[in-house]
Amino acid sequence: MNDLKGKTAIITGASAGIGEMITRKLYAEGTNVILIARTKGPLDNLTSQFEPQRVASYAMNVTDYAAFSRVIAEAKDRWGAIDFLINNAGAHNRGNVMSITPEKLIQMVQVNLEAPIVLTRMILDVFIQQRRGMIINIASLAGKTPVDGAATYSATKFGLRAFTYALAEELRQTYPDIKCCLVSPGPVMTGFIMNELDNVADLVFSQPLVKPEVVAEKVVQTAKDSKIERITGGALSGIMTDIGYLFPGMKRALKPLLIAKGKRVKETLKKQSIRN
Secondary structure (H helix, E strand, O other): OOOOOEEEEEEEEEEEEHHHHHHHHHHHHHOOEEEEOOHHHHHOOOHHOOOOOOOEEEEEEOHHHHHHHHHHHHHHHHHHOOEEEEEEOOOOOOOOHHOOOOHHHHHHHHHHHHHHHHHHHHHHHHHHOOOEEEEEEEEOOOOOOOOOHHHHHHHOOOOHHHHHHHHHHHHHHOOOOOEEEEEEOOOOOOOHOOOOOOOOOHHHHHOOEEOHHHHHHHHHHHHHOOEEEEEOOOOOHHHHHHHHOOHHHHHHHHHHHHHHHHHHHHHHHHHHHOOO
């Protein structure tokens, strides 16, 4: 197991939800944290809670590659090395393909797939020079089985998962101390879902919901042992997504039962939200 104290990590989508919890847990492990997010206010609020010598933050879009180049340079100048890149930033415009504008489809592809690939390529120059480092990509169980109503989102997570596995194999052969790993959550109780309950498909809630702390802990475990993939939601979620991918006919047969289960869970969540 790797000791994370004194290491340095770049986290995208760091100001809320899963990214915020990853930041907090890595910081608690003694890691220096470099936070990237679009919105300055929440980013500044989170940054202010940490020791100044162990944190840096950048309000930027993950597709601003010139800005990311500056992040790398400043991090190396300040801490001497970069140990982790955690590609967590994500976008999800919900609905069937025909209900989403081309511009919003492009946004999902850019944020969820293009940016992680490009940022990974950029950080690899640093890792190769150091001869060590780790990329941890935050994918989704939607990247293990096709999800109708989230076709583009699902496609981007499939792509990110394939990229991770393929790159891990490339690195294994040439730079064995540089790792590329994956954490694949099911539905997570963040604003990403909880603020859009009416727009989230009932099917989503057929899988166990987990708190962002659970996903963040999986990231910390991965940073320590470089296991290539971890999922959340338990072994059954992983099995169900594999069945859905390998046996689409069985998935269609089970779908009405899963939707009914998800609808019940969603109604419970909505009632809890009203009470709160």
